[in-house]
Amino acid sequence: MASPDTKKRLPRKDLPADAHIETLAVREGLPPTQWGENSEALFLTSSFNHPDAATAAARFANEEEAFVYSRFTNPTTMMFERRLAALEGTEAAIATSSGMSAILLMVMGLLKSGDHVVCSQSVFGSTITLLANQFGKFGVETTFVSQTDVQQWRDAVRSNTKLLFAETPSNPMTEVCDIAALAEVAHAAGALLAVDNCFCTPALQKPVEMGADLIVHSGTKYLDGQGRVLAGAICGPDAIINGPLMTTLRGAGMTLSPFNAWVVLKGLETLSIRMAAQSANTLKLAQWLEAQPQVDKVFYPGLPSHPQHALAMKQQNGSGGAVVSFTVKPANGPVTVTGPATLEEAAMRLRQAAFHVIDQTRLCSITSNLGDTKTLITHPSSTSHGRLSEDQRLAAGITQGMIRVAVGLEHIDDLTADLARGLDTLNA
């Protein structure tokens, strides 16, 4: 393969070297076509033509960077990759069909049978399943450790540990892990640190600046921002992204469709203002929730009551993000909610109270997604964490009384009114 210096490269856009994140979010990409379109073009094509056979050969031999086939690269997808890499501050990015396929690509591309991963036990549920079950089957072993106790990560590292994987803040407890401390543990062991930056996005948190090597995204969430498409990406050094990860993607095909890439590319243009507005809404909602007599506890990194508040403020650009969880006090009345017979009466009373608050909302959408401009409400213990045993849930702090709200752009007074309807009638 030709070295980057001699290889004919695709043109870059002429942007100021010190351009800020807001500027990069609307400007980074590829130069426009000969038609001078102002909005980025959507290239719905599976393959690309070559002027002659010799050029086709050079392009297949990787001597000339060009578009060949949309399983590998596509101009619209590349604009999304370049823009996201610019926002995260990494050399490169590679787009994938979903957040899960980004994690699949990372592990397939970087690890082999006999390698070991250390991962937070509080990461996204499907990530735990993928690592423990699917990759376990292929001989990649994962040790799951505490989200917040760095010593547990250090103790879990072995001579064959190749990857540390973290996600912060966690869902739904919003526990924050110390990215810089984990980077130190990873690098001392000769391993890489990957961070799932889905909840904060580069608008609030830049893991690379704290020493992370790879950033994983579910573009389905805040990058799109309006709940329309599935997408994913990995950001990192050129040598990894356009090395083993691109080779694996070419062969395995967990490619992002150009249409979805275009949607997420345009979503990035408003990322900073959405994250700022939705986080500001969330802080107000969290403060209001803390003052409600029927609310037991509020979990939000932006509140001084949060155990890692100081770390979150330092790591997340002074913001708590746009997801808040809270627990309600148990219902006093007769238990009417049906559920697994294994739940004790105390747990059923909590579930009944949580269901009541959720069912009294009229604005909030009852769905387990997040990262939408619409506010989404969910009961983690019976949905996203419904497959765990009650003991596993309780060990993670997720009680039947917990409600998670992924806050959108509605007016804060309308959101508090929507939740007050259920809270105020809880034991009325």
Ligand SMILES: *Cc1c(COP(=O)(O)O)cnc(C)c1O
């Ligand atoms: C949703 C999510 C994923 C998975 O992303 P998909 O696009 O749904 O595949 C991974 N990590 C986190 C933190 C998520 O919230």
